[in-house]
Amino acid sequence: MDTPGIQKLREAIREIPDFPKPGILFKDITPILADGALFTLAIDQFVEATRPLAADKIVGIDARGFLFGAAVAYKLGLGFVPVRKKGKLPYQCKSAAYALEYGEAVVEMHTDALREGEKVVLIDDLLATGGTAAAASRLIHQMGGVLLEIQFLLELSFLEGAQRLSPTPVRSFLKY
Numbered sequence: 001m002d003t004p005g006i007q008k009l010r011e012a013i014r015e016i017p018d019f020p021k022p023g024i025l026f027k028d029i030t031p032i033l034a035d036g037a038l039f040t041l042a043i044d045q046f047v048e049a050t051r052p053l054a055a056d057k058i059v060g061i062d063a064r065g066f067l068f069g070a071a072v073a074y075k076l077g078l079g080f081v082p083v084r085k086k087g088k089l090p091y092q093c094k095s096a097a098y099a100l101e102y103g104e105a106v107v108e109m110h111t112d113a114l115r116e117g118e119k120v121v122l123i124d125d126l127l128a129t130g131g132t133a134a135a136a137s138r139l140i141h142q143m144g145g146v147l148l149e150i151q152f153l154l155e156l157s158f159l160e161g162a163q164r165l166s167p168t169p170v171r172s173f174l175k176y
């Protein structure tokens with residue numbers, strides 16, 4: 001059962017059929033971003049879940065993970081680390097590839113972004129198959145980071161992405 005706050009967030013999400021390609025029902029979160037009260041409500045979900053974990057840093061996934069992750073980092077006074085699509089980060093990077101429906105994609109993190117033993121919460125907007133978050137998790141582990149939890153605003157539960165991310169705890173605030 002949704003709380004009234006979560007219900008408001010659910011009502012604001014716009015569904016766009018066949019974007020970016022046929023067969024995908026795209027969950028558009030921009031109406032949440034555009035509404036101050038809803039954006040605050042969304043950030044507060046992440047903040048209240050993250051605060052007790054006593055993380056050292058927030059890692060956000062390109063690009064919508066930055067919108068939520070950076071706000072959470074600011075609110076909790078933590079550092080923020082971007083995981084970006086290949087070719088966007090200017091300094092030395094570690095890379096992780098993951099499979100797409102056709103071909104593969106690569107995400108990168110700066111080699112000095114995390115210190116050995118730093119405790120991290122990974123944030124993105126939406127969990128689908130879990131491929132992107134799994135690749136970001138590998139980067140965090142390669143860097144010696146301790147991944148406490150992965151958080152999403154939305155989860156497409158029928159794709160079973162959380163199983164792919166196991167044993168890392170996964171938390172999502174709106175399940176479909």
Ligand code: AMP
Nearest residue numbers: 025026027126127128129130131132133
């Ligand atoms: P995946 O790696 O399959 O878990 O896909 C997750 C990434 O793709 C996230 O960064 C999402 O922003 C994006 N994504 C996947 N499916 C959707 C969808 N139906 N609506 C909006 N974004 C999606």
